[in-house]
Amino acid sequence: MSYKIGLVGKPSVGKSSFFNAATMNDVPEGAYPFTTIDPSVGEAYVRVECAAPEFDETCTPSVGYCDDGTRFVPVKLVDVAGLIPGAHEGKGLGNQFLTDLNEADVLAHVVDFSGETDLEGEPTEGHDPREDIDFLENELDMWYLDILEKGLERYRSGYHGEEKKIEEDLAEQMSAFKTNKDEIKQILLATDAGLDPEEWDEEIKARVAREIRKRTKPIVIAANKMDKPAAQEHYDSVTSDPDYEHLTFVPTSAHAEKALKQANEADVVDYQPGASNFEIVGDPSEEQAAGLEQIREYVDDFDGTGVQDVLESALFDVMGAIAIFPGSANGRADSQGVFRDCFILPEASTTEDFAYHLHSDIGKGLLHGIDCRSNRQVGSDHELDHRDVVEIVTTN
């Protein structure tokens, strides 16, 4: 099961360009762990520095690929089209839109920072990207509030015996969001809402809905069209605004990434996705060469096109996920090769979580783990770090 990143945003901000750029991958045949018939779902990758070289090994990835010490680990990217202003009221969010949104673990909100598209996606000038950011957050929060209200109804009408527990009804109502009663309870306490919903006013409900949304649908902002002259000023202004401190911004040019991927495919350039430089290896036309020079300036200034960084920021910064390499303490793995896998696990995963991720039998039989770098034993409740290489020792 790979993580799902949902691309959202109003029309004409560059979602499709981003999606196409991120999923257009020149990877070895058969490296795809799944095929898809849905054109809005594609395979993208997040980069993880491969651990194999530290063990003097050459990895043989079971999924994705490894290029020059950089592992490209598959994630699913979903183009969640269909977000329109006022969607939650009256117009209603489309079914497909809700399904896609439900399934996304994290959202990448593509925003046009050039300010050249209005809220409906029509051409304009000087549009403040804050409006788009607020709009999406509000839209999601209203949607969550609706679901929260349904959870409250469930609480009021259900039979609960002696002890009613609001967190159980809310968790039940919001089960699609991969949350649970413990997390909900934590949120209710952290937001000072308390555990008695009869005492909640509209303001408290809104606060709770927003907080649950933030935890279960975290957002990274792909500040797109940064290659346009007007974009920098907007970027500086929004990212220095204290009201937007809770968000992570990644300057992006979906345009540049797409052009580089295409040129790479045509053997005109040698470009590794996410790199801050590329080499011209073919024979570009005069026009193409000029375009590539512009892109070179851009990737120089911004340390890459930003497309890869958006995906990685979504997973590793915003969600706090970690990549774990299963290893053997002696550096060896199974007969099919070494360092075959690189798993993405949720924030704060422990040795035990990792064991269960491998297989429930491995989880049940877990004795302890071994940190393969230090060769030290780690306990089942030991919290793992990004890029740990861990061997699991079991009773079976």
Ligand SMILES: Nc1nc2c(ncn2[C@@H]2O[C@H](COP(=O)(O)OP(=O)(O)O)[C@@H](O)[C@H]2O)c(=O)[nH]1
């Ligand atoms: N300058 C510039 N234009 C872009 C960028 N990304 C997309 N565009 C252009 O913006 C327009 C809308 O892009 P599209 O991907 O169809 O947007 P969508 O409606 O959100 O899917 C197209 O003309 C794209 O070429 C970018 O990074 N820079």
Ligand SMILES: [Mg+2]
């Ligand atoms: Mg589109």
